Each structure stands twice: as structure tokens, then as C-alpha cells.
Amino acid sequence: MSKFKGFSDAETFTSLPDAFFYRLLKEIDDAAELKVTIYFLWRVEHMEGPFRALCESDFDAKELGLAADEITRGLENAIQRGSILRSQHEADAFYFLNSPRGRAAAEAFAKGQWWESAKIMSPPMERPNVFKLYEENIGPLTPLIADALKDAEGLYSDEWIADVIELAVKNNKRNWKYCEAILKRWKEEGRHGQKDQQNSGKGSERYTDSQFSEFIKRD
Secondary structure (H helix, E strand, O other): OOOOOOOOOOOOOOOOOHHHHHHHHHHOOOHHHHHHHHHHHHHHHOOOOOOOOEOHHHOOHHHHOOOHHHHHHHHHHHHHHOOEEEEEEOOEEEEEEOOHHHHHHHHHHHOOOOHHHHHHOOOOOOOOOHHHHHHHHOOOOOHHHHHHHHHHHHHOOHHHHHHHHHHHHHOOOOOHHHHHHHHHHHHHHOOOOOOOOOOOOOOHHHOOOOOOHHHOOOO
């Protein structure tokens, strides 16, 4: 078992219903059901819009640490318990939280009212925040680096920060000064020579070692 490194000081949190703790937690005795239920609550909490539901393929086996048959068993147990609802329209089935809004949404889906939306819906996964990205790709998070990252979040888009960290890894320049220098240049000149933060993706290859040699020392 690998040792958990601990939570960061900027960790995002997921709200769980009180009933999960004072009732469900003591009643659920199957690990698959417990994992599926918590995972479902996390995913739904981070979704936007009125249609908050998952299909069975949205339950990520790798993240859950479960086999496909265990996920199916966990879902069936949660449905029998009544914490999760399954609603079907024609050949499509989605899972909803058993709450007033979830029940209304499940009923509407069964009637075909949200069928088209459900077919093209891609439930958003939580995007790693800048602290997690840094720790996973650059190095340990120090108080000074944490402050710098907080400032960067206010100045640059999430996409830019994620892209510049990816670029630092690609160029083997794993330090924040290197990332920050590129971000400043992007803000001044644009990703492609135009001051447009929405125009991202290409152009990173022009940031060579010589341009940022003064920043290649590790933090």
C-alpha cells in the first residue's frame, strides 16, 4: 500500500448529505456499494445544470479500484437501498440521486424529456486544481510556491496554467520560475503573438532553453 501524501491547504471539498453519515454509513456493509455511492455523490456534486446523472460507464473502474462486476453489484445494492435511482428511456439508463430534484429529473428522463441532452452529455470530472497539478508534476508545495500559485490563478486562465506546467515537464524544467516566465510572456505577447488568452494550444515550442535559461534552476 502506497503512503498517502496528505491533503493540500487548497483542497476542494465535496458536500455530502447528512443522512449519509447518520444512516447510510452504518448500514452499508458492502465495500463496492460504499465506493459507488461516495463516487456518485462526488461526481454529481461537481456537475452543472439541471441534468445531474451518470450512466454505468461513467463509474471509473480505475478510480474506484473495482472490477466491472463489482461496480454493477454496488449500483444494484444502492438502488435496492434507495440512495440511488435508476431511470430508463428506451435503451438508455441513467442513475440519479434519490432527492427531490433527482426524483423529478429521473421521472422527466423516463418520459423522454431529457433524452437528447442525456445522449450528448459528458458529465464533467473535477479538474485538478493548480496546487495538485504542481505537486504531481513539478514538486513539493512550499508556502512561497503556494502563494505564487494563488497569484497566478488570479492572473491567468486554468488552461494556461495547466499548459505551462505540461510544457515545463516536457522540457524537463520542473520549477515554477520557468513556468511563471512563460506565463508572463504569454500575457504580454499572446500565445501566438496576439494578446488573447482564449487562443491557446500551439506555439509553446518557441520557448527554448536559451530564452529561459535564467529560470531553469529548481525552486
